[in-house]
Amino acid sequence: xxxxxxxxxxxxxxxxxxxxxxxxxxxxxxxxxxxxxxxxxxxxxxxxxxxxxxxxxxxxxxxxxxxxxxxxxxxxxxxxxxxxxxxxxxxxxxxxxxxxxxxxxxxxxxxx
Amino acid sequence: xxxxxxxxxxxxxxxxxxxxxxxxxxxxxxxxxxxxxxxxxxxxxxxxxxxxxxxxxxxxxxxxxxxxxxxxxxxxxxxxxxxxxxxxxxxxxxxxxxxxxxxxxxxxxx
Numbered sequence: 001x002x003x004x005x006x007x008x009x010x011x012x013x014x015x016x017x018x019x020x021x022x023x024x025x026x027x028x029x030x031x032x033x034x035x036x037x038x039x040x041x042x043x044x045x046x047x048x049x050x051x052x053x054x055x056x057x058x059x060x061x062x063x064x065x066x067x068x069x070x071x072x073x074x075x076x077x078x079x080x081x082x083x084x085x086x087x088x089x090x091x092x093x094x095x096x097x098x099x100x101x102x103x104x105x106x107x108x109x110x111x112x
Numbered sequence: 113x114x115x116x117x118x119x120x121x122x123x124x125x126x127x128x129x130x131x132x133x134x135x136x137x138x139x140x141x142x143x144x145x146x147x148x149x150x151x152x153x154x155x156x157x158x159x160x161x162x163x164x165x166x167x168x169x170x171x172x173x174x175x176x177x178x179x180x181x182x183x184x185x186x187x188x189x190x191x192x193x194x195x196x197x198x199x200x201x202x203x204x205x206x207x208x209x210x211x212x213x214x215x216x217x218x219x220x221x222x
Contacts, residue, residue, distance in 0.1 A: 034211070036155075036213075041216075041218075042216070043116075043118075043201075043203050043213040043214050043215045043216045044155060044203070044213050046211065046212065046213075089154065089155060091155075098160065098167075098168060099145070099157040099160055099168055099170070100157065100211065101157070102154050102155040102156070102157075103154065104153075104154045105153075105154055
């Protein structure tokens with residue numbers, strides 16, 4: 001059973017656009033939902049994370065929207081730049097000490 | 113900013129050989145993990161480690177895999193008899209509340 005489902009698989013936007021990446025999770029015990037950004041040849045780097053007690057979190061140009069009842073969360077990138085071109089992974093888990101379940105990744109390309 | 117350090121960055125090994133991948137977690141973190149990522153695929157959990165023992169492991173983490181914290185700073189993943197399908201990026205991570213990943217070791221089994 002796939003614990004975290006991510007879509008779309010790939011996304012192409014123009015510079016300044018707002019790409020949106022969606023994830024859905026299965027386990028209601030999950031209480032930590034991070035997004036990771038990965039460049040080729042590098043490890044995933046934590047971008048932003050949210051807990052289920054809030055519905056939205058912003059850090060710079062990155063926003064997570066969280067819908068607890070629907071068990072869904074999404075990443076929005078405002079004013080996207082070519083340097084944002086990377087693979088983005090959502091993840092979910094019950095917190096420290098336990099494994100995180102990763103989505104399958106979204107390859108984002110921002111065209112200048 | 114504190115980092116998780118992994119060595120080597122790239123390891124090429126012959127099928128059937130043993131490899132040891134090394135990690136230095138962030139010093140005040142208590143939980144340690146290994147994940148792997150086959151090229152172009154998602155990140156998969158292998159094992160978590162806490163208080164000098166395995167706390168959780170996946171189906172991938174079979175008898176050919178082992179982890180160890182040989183001293184106060186290093187955290188290692190050993191693959192006893194490598195197979196071609198073990199070729200992947202292996203990421204170490206450590207956490208106190210959020211995860212920090214290392215840059216990975218690319219393992220190529222030939």
